[in-house]
Structure formats: C-alpha cells, structure tokens
C-alpha cells in the first residue's frame with residue numbers, strides 16, 4: 001500500500017445493477033487511463049459484488065490499484081446463519097477488503113464492540129484486510145471525550161488480536177469516522193483529524209504492536225475538501241460515502257483526479 005487509499009463506500013445505493021455498472025466502469029476506466037495514482041477500493045452492496053468482480057477480471061485485469069471491498073460480513077466462515085455473508089464467500093468472489101464496525105451498523109443493528117471484534121478476527125483469519133471504523137458522536141466530542149471513546153473502541157475491537165496473532169504480518173486499515181461528520185456535510189478539520197490519527201497510531205504501535213496499518217479519515221469528504229485531508233502525511237487516505245456516487249459518480253472521478261495531482 002504505497003500510495004494514498006481512496007475507498008468508495010456506496011452504502012445502500014444505487015438501486016439497480018445497471019447504474020452500479022456505470023459508476024464502476026467510470027472509476028475503473030479512469031484508473032486504467034492514469035495507471036498511477038491512489039489505490040482505489042470500491043465497496044458496493046453485496047448483491048453487486050459478484051457481477052462487478054467479473055467486470056473487473058474481464059475488462060480491467062491489468063489494474064492492480066483497483067480493488068473490491070465489502071461493507072460488512074458475518075463472524076463465522078460457514079454454518080446455518082440465515083441472511084449472512086461470510087468472509088470466506090467474499091474472498092472466493094475476489095473481494096480483498098471488508099469494512100467492519102461502521103457506525104451505521106453499530107447504530108441501526110446494535111453491533112456491539114464484541115461482535116465487531118469477532119468480525120475483525122474472522123476477516124483477518126481468512127486473509128482479507130479489514131477496514132475498521134471508529135469515531136465519537138457529537139456529544140462525546142463536545143465533552144472532550146473523543147480520544148477516550150476511540151481508545152476504548154480500539155481496545156475492544158482489536159482484543160482477539162493481542163495473543164500470538166502475528167499482527168506484524170497482517171494488514172489493517174483503521175478509518176477515523178467521527179459520527180457527527182457522516183452524511184452531515186460538516187467535516188472534521190484536517191488538523192483535528194491528524195491529531196486523532198497520531199493518537200490512534202500510538203495505540204496500534206505501542207499497545208498492539210501492529211506495524212502494517214493505514215489510517216484513513218471519513219465523514220463528508222468530497223471533491224471540495226479532499227485536498228486538505230490528503231495533504232497531511234499522517235492521513236493515508238479517505239473513506240468516501242455520499243460523494244462516491246453523487247452526480248452519477250462524477251464527483252468520485254473529480255476526487256480521484258485531485259488525489260492524482262497531489263501524488
């Protein structure tokens with residue numbers, strides 16, 4: 001992971017595969033044309049993963065900086081779990097990354113830190129790279145408790161990785177996504193994000209002895225503010241939600257162009 005990383009989290013959009021195909025091809029064609037630039041990861045809804053993986057393999061097989069990610073997974077590799085998708089299934093589809101512990105899943109599905117810890121371990125066990133999301137809500141930020149909240153999340157979410165896990169080798173992405181910045185248009189000041197990234201880096205280094213990791217920022221990132229984040233050496237990339245599919249995917253191409261210029 002040499003360059004900056006740009007992740008598109010499409011969330012529950014678009015409504016049809018026809019549209020998904022258009023967004024996906026536009027971004028992959030751009031990456032193919034430039035052949036340098038950021039590492040791009042697209043995380044579509046589960047139902048689009050397989051057909052998009054086929055498009056990636058047949059039309060864009062020469063691209064090694066364009067990857068597929070999933071937005072979630074289950075914590076077991078197989079078994080009778082109605083409605084669930086295992087990390088093993090994702091791996092077999094050609095997916096390389098999995099978002100774990102997104103705040104929307106913590107909020108709407110009551111995903112606890114314990115569930116997230118199990119999912120994170122299952123993703124690493126099968127050889128995929130987890131994108132762990134952490135971040136405080138507005139009241140925690142206002143009370144100045146944000147560092148403490150993120151520290152607790154990391155300690156609880158990474159707890160299965162402490163004993164003999166061999167994390168020197170495993171790759172991990174942590175995305176700092178303050179909840180108050182998600183989908184609100186109010187983004188975190190890049191200086192504050194850098195401060196949090198330094199804090200997270202220390203915890204990963206000192207407490208968990210993890211060396212191979214990247215730290216991203218997420219929360220209302222778009223083509224107008226991305227520059228301020230990518231210019232920070234402490235910020236390895238961004239996790240983009242709404243702007244990754246805005247204007248029929250055009251804003252995402254603008255984001256990629258800006259990232260290229262900064263490299």
Ligand code: 13P
Pocket residue numbers: 009102177181182183184185218219220221239240241242243
């Ligand atoms: P927005 O970019 O829409 O604020 O979403 C951020 C996010 O949740 C990415 O995972």
